[in-house]
Amino acid sequence: MRPTPYVAALRIYEPLSAFEPVDRIRWQNILASADTRKEEQALALRRLVFPEPPAVRPDGAHVLDINGIRYVSPWSTATRCWAALDDFKESLPSSITGFFVPPSLEEVIKTGVDLLEDRVPHIITENWIIPPRWFSLFTPAERVRGEDDDGPFSFARTTMSKARERATSSHEIVLGAFGQGPVEQEIENMLDWLEMFHPESLVELDYGGLASYLDSALRARGEDGLDADTSIEDVAHSLSGLAAGDGSLAGEGYERLVSRWRAVQGIESTM
Numbered sequence: 001m002r003p004t005p006y007v008a009a010l011r012i013y014e015p016l017s018a019f020e021p022v023d024r025i026r027w028q029n030i031l032a033s034a035d036t037r038k039e040e041q042a043l044a045l046r047r048l049v050f051p052e053p054p055a056v057r058p059d060g061a062h063v064l065d066i067n068g069i070r071y072v073s074p075w076s077t078a079t080r081c082w083a084a085l086d087d088f089k090e091s092l093p094s095s096i097t098g099f100f101v102p103p104s105l106e107e108v109i110k111t112g113v114d115l116l117e118d119r120v121p122h123i124i125t126e127n128w129i130i131p132p133r134w135f136s137l138f139t140p141a142e143r144v145r146g147e148d149d150d151g152p153f154s155f156a157r158t159t160m161s162k163a164r165e166r167a168t169s170s171h172e173i174v175l176g177a178f179g180q181g182p183v184e185q186e187i188e189n190m191l192d193w194l195e196m197f198h199p200e201s202l203v204e205l206d207y208g209g210l211a212s213y214l215d216s217a218l219r220a221r222g223e224d225g226l227d228a229d230t231s232i233e234d235v236a237h238s239l240s241g242l243a244a245g246d247g248s249l250a251g252e253g254y255e256r257l258v259s260r261w262r263a264v265q266g267i268e269s270t271m
Contacts (some may be wrong), residue, residue, distance in 0.1 A: 003209070004129050005209025005210075005212060005213070005261075006127050006128050006209055006210065006213075007125050007126070007127055007208045007209060007210075008125065008126050008127075008129075008130045008205075008206065008207050008208045008210045009124070009204075009205075009206045009208055010123070010125075010134050010203070010204070010205055010206075011062065011073045011122060011123045011142055011203070011204045012073060012122045012123070012194075012197045012201050012202075012203060012204075013062070013063075013064055013072060013073045013122075013202040013203075013204060014072060014073070014197055014198045014199055014200075014201045015069060015070070015071055015072075015198055015200050016028060016069075016071070016072055016120070017199050017200065017259065018195075018197075018198040018200075018201075019072065020260065021051065023072075023074075027061050027063065027070075027074075028059065028070065029074050030063045032063050032064065032065045032070075036060060036061065036062045036063070037062065037206075038080055039060060040151075048205065050174060051164075052132045060074075060075045061073060061074045061075060062075075062246040065203065066202075070199070072201050073122045073123060073204075074122050074123075074203035075122075075123065076120075076121035076122050076123055076242050082095065082142060092119065101199065103143075107255045115231075119142045120193070122197070124193070126266075128145055128264060128265050128268045129211070129261055129264070129265060130205070130207065130210065130231070130261065131186070132235050132238075132254075132257060133167075133170065133186055133187050133190055134190075135205070135231050135232045135234075135235040135257075136166055136167065136170040136187075136203050136235050137156075137158060137162075137163040137166050137203055137205065138156040138157075138158050138166075138205060138232050138237070139158075139232065139236075140232050140233055141144055142157060142158050142228075143155070143156040143232060144156070144157075145211070145226050145227070145229075150212075151209075151211070151212040151215075152214075152215040152225065152226050153207065153211050154207040154211045154214075154226055154229065154230065155204060155205060155206045155207060156204070156205045157202055157203070157204045157205075158202070158203055159200075159201075159202060159203070160187075160194065160198070160199055160200065160201040160203055161199065163194055163203040164191065164194050164195065165186060166193070167191040167194060168191060169185045169239075170177035170187050170239060171184065171191055173239050173242050173243045174187055174239075174242065176242075177242040177243075177245075177250075210264060211226060213264045213267050214226060214229060214260070214261075214263075214264050216267075217260075217264050217266075217267065218260070218263070220263075223264065229258065229260065231251075231261075234253040234254070234256045234257040234260075235253065237249070237252065237253030237256075238250045238251075238252075238253030238254045238257070239253075240253075241253065
């Protein structure tokens with residue numbers, strides 16, 4: 001069982017050569033076989049119980065060794081904590097945020113943040129859902145699924161150049177169909193994020209623990225578990241409908257996607 005089974009992630013793996021020398025030395029010794037995903041999640045849970053300034057502790061990283069090249073996705077713990085706090089404070093009136101995040105905890109999160117040279121995280125996460133725009137970065141051929149000691153898993157991985165090309169195409173299609181708005185802006189923000197990294201990077205969508213919940217939800221509907229998941233295909237179907245000006249075609253793909261993931265969100269409401 002994964003420590004945080006309700007989290008999915010979109011990760012950027014940059015070539016080791018893209019990092020500063022001190023980081024290259026530290027990360028070149030990480031074993032590619034190490035279960036760094038579980039380590040990252042376990043550390044996150046420990047920090048909920050024993051808060052500590054994330055910026056003053058050496059951070060971990062996920063690594064991939066492909067065709068003789070090492071790719072690294074730093075956990076970016078301090079950056080993500082800082083960004084999450086900032087987003088939360090912007091979502092509520094300042095007069096009440098202190099009731100949710102005490103000043104003492106905010107100080108812990110912010111300690112050392114000014115020392116961060118890069119406040120752009122290599123990893124972004126979502127709880128209980130995967131945004132449709134994430135699926136638009138991949139094709140079905142890039143998807144891998146199976147089962148390991150933690151249960152079912154599903155991930156997709158592509159090159160940065162392909163991810164940027166697909167994000168640009170999605171943005172143009174949505175902008176043409178709906179004009180400027182929240183959905184278009186979310187895709188543009190994702191594209192801006194992708195463009196901040198090395199052009200030879202890899203982009204990975206990891207269902208995380210949501211793979212287990214999705215597998216169970218689909219089997220409960222009489223389908224063949226994760227093998228019946230066509231989220232990537234559904235988003236592509238919807239985008240092709242929008243590009244062709246066919247609202248019915250676009251709606252078919254979107255409805256299949258929403259229906260599938262609504263079942264996963266339903267599990268959250270039972271907990």
